[in-house]
Amino acid sequence: MLMTIVVELKDQPGQLLKALEPISRLGGNIVSVYHQRDKITPLKRIPVEITIQIDERKVEDLIEAIRRNGVIIRSYNEVRLTATTSLLLIGHIIHTDLGDTINRIDSTGFAEVVDMHISMPQLNQPSTAMITISATNEENLKKAIDILKKTCREKDITVIEPLELQ
Amino acid sequence: MIKIAIFGFGAVGQGVAEVLLKKREALRRLIGDFRVVAVTDSKGGIADEKGIDLSKALEIKRRRKHLPEGITTLDVINSLDFDVCIEVTVTNIENGEPGLTHIKECLKRGINVITSNKGPLVVAYRELADLAYRKDARLMFEATVGGAMPIIKLVRNDLAGNEIYAIKGILNGTCNYILSRMEKEKLTYDQILAEAKELGIAEADPTYDVEGIDAAAKLVIIANSLMGMDVKFEDVERVGITNITPEAFEVAMDKGYTIRLIAEVDKVEGILRVSPRLIPIQHPLAISGTLNAALIKTDLAGDVVVVGKGAGSKETASAIISDLIELYRCRA
Ligand SMILES: NC(=O)c1ccc[n+]([C@@H]2O[C@H](COP(=O)([O-])OP(=O)(O)OC[C@H]3O[C@@H](n4cnc5c(N)ncnc54)[C@H](OP(=O)(O)O)[C@@H]3O)[C@@H](O)[C@H]2O)c1
Numbered sequence: 001m002l003m004t005i006v007v008e009l010k011d012q013p014g015q016l017l018k019a020l021e022p023i024s025r026l027g028g029n030i031v032s033v034y035h036q037r038d039k040i041t042p043l044k045r046i047p048v049e050i051t052i053q054i055d056e057r058k059v060e061d062l063i064e065a066i067r068r069n070g071v072i073i074r075s076y077n078e079v080r081l082t083a084t085t086s087l088l089l090i091g092h093i094i095h096t097d098l099g100d101t102i103n104r105i106d107s108t109g110f111a112e113v114v115d116m117h118i119s120m121p122q123l124n125q126p127s128t129a130m131i132t133i134s135a136t137n138e139e140n141l142k143k144a145i146d147i148l149k150k151t152c153r154e155k156d157i158t159v160i161e162p163l164e165l166q
Numbered sequence: 167m168i169k170i171a172i173f174g175f176g177a178v179g180q181g182v183a184e185v186l187l188k189k190r191e192a193l194r195r196l197i198g199d200f201r202v203v204a205v206t207d208s209k210g211g212i213a214d215e216k217g218i219d220l221s222k223a224l225e226i227k228r229r230r231k232h233l234p235e236g237i238t239t240l241d242v243i244n245s246l247d248f249d250v251c252i253e254v255t256v257t258n259i260e261n262g263e264p265g266l267t268h269i270k271e272c273l274k275r276g277i278n279v280i281t282s283n284k285g286p287l288v289v290a291y292r293e294l295a296d297l298a299y300r301k302d303a304r305l306m307f308e309a310t311v312g313g314a315m316p317i318i319k320l321v322r323n324d325l326a327g328n329e330i331y332a333i334k335g336i337l338n339g340t341c342n343y344i345l346s347r348m349e350k351e352k353l354t355y356d357q358i359l360a361e362a363k364e365l366g367i368a369e370a371d372p373t374y375d376v377e378g379i380d381a382a383a384k385l386v387i388i389a390n391s392l393m394g395m396d397v398k399f400e401d402v403e404r405v406g407i408t409n410i411t412p413e414a415f416e417v418a419m420d421k422g423y424t425i426r427l428i429a430e431v432d433k434v435e436g437i438l439r440v441s442p443r444l445i446p447i448q449h450p451l452a453i454s455g456t457l458n459a460a461l462i463k464t465d466l467a468g469d470v471v472v473v474g475k476g477a478g479s480k481e482t483a484s485a486i487i488s489d490l491i492e493l494y495r496c497r498a
Contacts, residue, residue, distance in 0.1 A: 086421060088444060090414050117420070119413045128413040130421060158409040160418075160425060162444040163334065163451065 001056045002031070002079040002112055005063075008045040008072040015071075019050065022065035028054030031109035047074060051109045081112065081134035083141040085165050087148065089129045091157030093118065104151050111135035111144035138165060168200035168494055169215070169248040173239045173268050174255035175207040175227050178282050178309070181479030182252055182486050183220045193487070197494035204242045208255075210235035213242050239264065243271045250493065252486060253281040254309075259383050259399060262289035273297045273305065280489040282309030282482050284383045288399050291390040306489035307391070311384045312337060312458045314481035315474030319492060321392045321462060328464035330393050332432035335460030336451060337384040339476040340368050340375040341407050341427040345442075346454035349424050352412045367456060377406035378427060378440035385429040385440060393433055403439035410442055418444055424452050 009015040016033070023030055031051040039047050054062060059076075066073060093101070102113045114134045121127035133148070135141035145161065152159045170186075172179050186193065186202065193200065201217035209232040212218050227233055239255075242248075251272045255265050266286040269279050273294065281287070286294065287307055298305040308318045312335070321330060336342050340362060347358045359376070362368035374380050382402040389395040407427050418425055423444040428451065431438050445452045450471045453459050458476030463469055475481040 086444070088414055088418055088423075088425070090409050090411055117417060119417050121413075126409070126411060128411060128417045130417045158405065158442070160410075160414070160442045160444055162423070163428060163446070163449065 001059075002051065002053055002081065002109065003059065003076060004079055005050045005052065005066070005076040006074040007048050007050065007066065008041060008074055009048055011044060011046055016048065018069040019048070019066055019071045022062055022069065023050070023052055023054070026054065026058045026062050026065070028052045028058070028062065029107065031107055045072070051079070053106055053109075053112065079110075079136060081114070081136055083136070083138045083165065084114070084132060084134045085141060085145070085162055086115075086130055086132045087145070087162065088160040089131055089152060089157050090160070091126045091152070091155065093127050093129050093157060094121075096155035096157065101148070101151055101155070101157075104147055105133060105144050108140075108144060108147065110140040141165060168197060168250065169203045170200055170250050170252060170490075171204040171206075171213075171242055171246065171248045172202060172252045172254065173206050173242075173265075174253065174283070175205050175223070175233060176254070176256075177479040178254040178482045178486070179205065179207075179252070180224060180227065181483035182254065183224055185480070185483045185487055187220050189487075193491070196491050200494075203248050204246055205233065206237065206239040206242060207233045209233065211237045211239065211242060213237055213246055215246060239268055240271065243268065243275070243277075248277060250278040250280060250490070252490075253279055253283050253286075254486070255283055256285075257283055257383075258285040259288045259379070262286040266290060269294060269305070270297065273301050273303045276301045276303045278304045278306070278493055280306040280309075280486055280493070282307075282486060284310045284380075284387060287387045287391070288383045291387065292396055295391070304493060306493060307387065308489050309482045309485035310387055312460065312472075312474065312485075313339075313476040313478065314484045315458045315460065315472055315476060316485075316488075317388070317460055317462075317472060318391065319488065320470075320472060325462065325464055325467055325470065328466045330462060330464055331434050332430070332437075332463040333388055333392070333460055334428055334430045334451065334463075335388075336426055336453060336458050337429045337460070337476065338375050338378070338381040338427060339456035339458055340372065341378070341381070342453065342458070343367050343456045344376070345407060345410065345424075345426055348410065348412055349415045349419075350454075352415070354412060355408060355410055376408055378404045378429075381427060381429040381440045385431055385438065388429075389431045389438060393431060395431070395433065397438055401438055403441070405439075405441040407442055419447075422447055426451060426453075
């Protein structure tokens with residue numbers, strides 16, 4: 001799932017690493033790191049918003065691990081994905097690095113591939129997949145679709161968009 | 167007396183001639199007296215200011231394949247006196263010719279133009295509309311989009327006063343036939359294309375239809391003439407239907423969708439494209455066979471949907487005749 005964690009870091013070298021290290025150790029992906037320098041706390045700590053993609057079941061361990069590293073966690077939330085749509089892909093989906101195709105959406109930090117239904121192709125025939133993407137809002141959903149279209153153009157995959165985003 | 171010249175005497179030109187003959191009396195009551203003073207094809211023509219015999223022209227064309235040589239369309243425009251030209255020559259979306267010159271020369275002389283030819287309008291809609299305005303002539307082109315399906319006059323007359331936000335439509339009957347057959351029969355694109363060719367629904371070289379070129383040309387006409395835009399053919403994002411597989415329909419059906427080639431112009435979102443799209447099966451655009459359809463999104467009237475036959479010589483003649491009546495009805 002996609003989540004944001006806001007930590008407070010002392011303005012010293014090496015602090016950020018303490019917050020980030022458990023994320024990669026637990027198999028999470030860092031989507032973005034945003035230093036809120038304009039919101040420095042009275043104790044001169046800098047709030048840093050970290051957006052990550054991680055297995056839902058590892059969230060508790062992660063929070064625990066970051067705290068154990070001596071980092072103050074101000075808040076953490078799942079990013080709610082409210083806009084969803086399905087698209088059809090036709091082409092050599094699997095041979096063109098499906099993982100990469102999905103990752104280009106998941107790494108945006110505002111959208112993710114939430115479902116994928118692939119119809120298994122005959123040998124060397126193009127396959128078909130129904131891919132469902134969710135995003136934080138409709139605007140970002142459109143951005144994610146544009147990324148998917150661009151990726152698929154590179155990979156010579158035909159994208160069939162829905163008539164309307166519902 | 168309305169004097170009519172017909173340029174182009176193929177399926178559509180002949181279809182118009184037949185309707186003019188068959189409905190002569192009914193038309194007279196609507197628009198007053200009229201006569202056809204010229205018909206031309208690529209090789210020649212027949213012209214007479216006092217009126218030509220249309221049934222004889224049809225017979226000659228059918229028997230000898232061509233009209234008598236010795237006269238060209240430009241000769242007719244330069245030397246004959248007539249009020250309205252029906253321009254139904256071959257489509258050429260690269261440079262609009264020969265239709266573009268025919269239409270310009272007529273408008274320059276204040277002659278009204280009715281056309282089914284997309285080429286000139288795709289290449290030079292704005293120029294032609296301005297020219298018509300300056301010369302106090304009218305340019306009518308219902309037949310260029312959607313065949314018998316009403317859309318141009320529907321938007322201009324019946325939806326007058328509305329702002330058109332977006333139009334999404336099925337503007338190519340050949341593609342719609344192929345896709346709806348693939349949906350039903352679960353056969354491959356190539357199998358259905360072969361069937362469509364055999365039935366005369368697809369051309370021997372189907373590129374123009376299946377690559378979305380025809381639909382894109384119509385979309386450009388719609389955007390420029392009905393939505394006040396100024397776009398070119400190259401501005402259309404275009405994906406054809408040749409990659410669609412039977413499995414794609416199966417996967418789509420599982421989620422309650424079918425696939426159709428949709429031409430879409432959206433002023434608000436800045437969209438101008440022709441591409442295959444997922445359509446909910448109960449949606450009004452989920453039509454089958456060679457039909458055309460359009461969903462028009464307006465500010466006052468909300469959504470309006472039209473469906474109709476997108477091609478055929480009689481059907482296209484219907485759109486041309488309705489333009490003729492629109493031009494001259496008040497005189498009757
Ligand atoms: N058929 C439809 O269902 C349909 C629907 C909507 C729009 N349209 C459009 O309507 C137009 C006519 O279609 P169609 O099906 O009738 O095509 P068609 O059967 O190919 O006829 C085209 C006609 O144009 C003539 N022509 C070519 N160059 C000419 C010139 N310089 N002067 C005079 N005539 C010339 C041809 O002469 P020859 O006979 O000597 O070759 C032929 O008679 C096309 O632009 C088409 O895109 C057609």
